[in-house]
Amino acid sequence: MSQAKPKNIVIVGGSLGGLFMGVALKRLRKDLNIRILERNPTALLHDQGAGVVAGPDVQKFFKTYDRTKTPVGVPSHQRLYLNRQGDVIDRKNSEQKMTSWDLLYHLLRVNYDGVKSEYAAIPESEDGECRVSYEYGSTVTDLQAPKASPPGCELDFSEPIKITTKHNSGEIKTTDADLVIAADGPSSTIRSRYLPDVKRQYVGYVAWRGTVPEEQISQAAIDVFLNKFTFFHREHIQILAYAIPGKHGSIEPGKRLVNWVWYVNYEEDSPDHVDLMTDAEGKRHHITLPAGGVREELWKKQKSYATEILPPQFAELVQMTEVPFIQAITDVIAPSAILDGGRVLLIGDALAGFRPHTAMSTSQAATDATTLAQAIGDICDGEGMNALQKWDNYATEYAAKMQAHGVSIGNRSQFGQHPMSR
Numbered sequence: 001m002s003q004a005k006p007k008n009i010v011i012v013g014g015s016l017g018g019l020f021m022g023v024a025l026k027r028l029r030k031d032l033n034i035r036i037l038e039r040n041p042t043a044l045l046h047d048q049g050a051g052v053v054a055g056p057d058v059q060k061f062f063k064t065y066d067r068t069k070t071p072v073g074v075p076s077h078q079r080l081y082l083n084r085q086g087d088v089i090d091r092k093n094s095e096q097k098m099t100s101w102d103l104l105y106h107l108l109r110v111n112y113d114g115v116k117s118e119y120a121a122i123p124e125s126e127d128g129e130c131r132v133s134y135e136y137g138s139t140v141t142d143l144q145a146p147k148a149s150p151p152g153c154e155l156d157f158s159e160p161i162k163i164t165t166k167h168n169s170g171e172i173k174t175t176d177a178d179l180v181i182a183a184d185g186p187s188s189t190i191r192s193r194y195l196p197d198v199k200r201q202y203v204g205y206v207a208w209r210g211t212v213p214e215e216q217i218s219q220a221a222i223d224v225f226l227n228k229f230t231f232f233h234r235e236h237i238q239i240l241a242y243a244i245p246g247k248h249g250s251i252e253p254g255k256r257l258v259n260w261v262w263y264v265n266y267e268e269d270s271p272d273h274v275d276l277m278t279d280a281e282g283k284r285h286h287i288t289l290p291a292g293g294v295r296e297e298l299w300k301k302q303k304s305y306a307t308e309i310l311p312p313q314f315a316e317l318v319q320m321t322e323v324p325f326i327q328a329i330t331d332v333i334a335p336s337a338i339l340d341g342g343r344v345l346l347i348g349d350a351l352a353g354f355r356p357h358t359a360m361s362t363s364q365a366a367t368d369a370t371t372l373a374q375a376i377g378d379i380c381d382g383e384g385m386n387a388l389q390k391w392d393n394y395a396t397e398y399a400a401k402m403q404a405h406g407v408s409i410g411n412r413s414q415f416g417q418h419p420m421s422r
Helices: 016-026 056-065 101-112 189-194 219-225 271-276 296-309 312-320 361-380 385-415
Strands: 008-012 033-038 051-054 074-082 088-100 131-136 138-144 161-167 172-177 179-182 201-213 228-234 237-244 257-265 325-333 344-346
Touching: 008 016, 008 172, 016 033, 016 056, 016 101, 016 131, 016 361, 033 138, 033 172, 051 056, 051 101, 051 237, 051 257, 051 361, 056 088, 056 101, 056 361, 074 237, 088 101, 088 228, 088 237, 088 257, 101 131, 138 189, 161 179, 179 189, 189 344, 201 312, 201 385, 219 228, 219 237, 219 312, 237 312, 237 385, 257 312, 257 385, 296 312, 325 385, 361 385
Parallel strands: 008 033, 008 179, 033 131, 074 228, 179 344
Antiparallel strands: 051 088, 074 088, 138 161, 161 172, 201 257, 201 325, 228 237, 237 257
């Protein structure tokens, strides 16, 4: 006898995308069992001090689901563009919210599985919420789904998907699931099992990143960075900065951080690129050179370069940053969010990795989670495959549009001529 409704849902990946999904499903009140499997061996993920633009979809998500009602970010009222001398050459009124990865992560954890932290008080649980767990140190090593139903057939959850996981202790387990949701990022191992030719491609430049405490910067820097989203462009270079919450999510003036992102071109596998991504232990990194990994001689050289070519306010931020990190910029997009006849689904960066110029990756994660939770609720109410197909059409169209936009503005910034280049 076929089973038309899912009961056990496994989310692979316990960073922001997986947590957005888990919180949205928890609030469905559809008698679901929700498990997040996170490969990181520690109970909490640790950020690298990354700033995040909290777009309207992110703000809406927290307004809807965050029971702690914690302010989600620092307001920005204008976009500024500077010239090399540090003068404002263009100013546009633009209301945005700037936040931090760590604040979003801890707010999602406290709402998902009640993790205590200094960021927010644990909210009271409510009757009817779905059962949840967050299982760290669990790497998915195999996934076996029943034979997919032919196209046009309804969803059938009568046979479970078999998920094999290896715990960091060495223990190997098999888990049953009715639905598997891959939220394991742009290098998704779940996606690669089904779509091995869909791979991240380095696009020729990286982002140097860092933060500086607000209280340490000069008045000249305060004037252009606080409550503003500020940019400088010149040929093949872009740098931007904005204020984000400080320690434990503080948005109190004087306790915030100024987050900066500096895009610099490095030809793939060139000597400079290989040298850049090689840490002090001689290990080459391909995507992220984490905080503490940048070699001192390279950082000294980059700080000198900042003084040479950047406006003084931006150069000050670079000079005052103690622990920078580097992220390679990549492209990736899958043709569909539905795999194995609807039993395996891709969301967020696992579906499409946006270039950070869009400031939309976190919005994509929030949107995919909200809309997929609605679709799963509709499936539980009897709508079946039709609900899932509608969601897939929306999610893939959104992904394709934003991914292409990111490629366009990224290439203009790094390989073309930006209109604000000075």
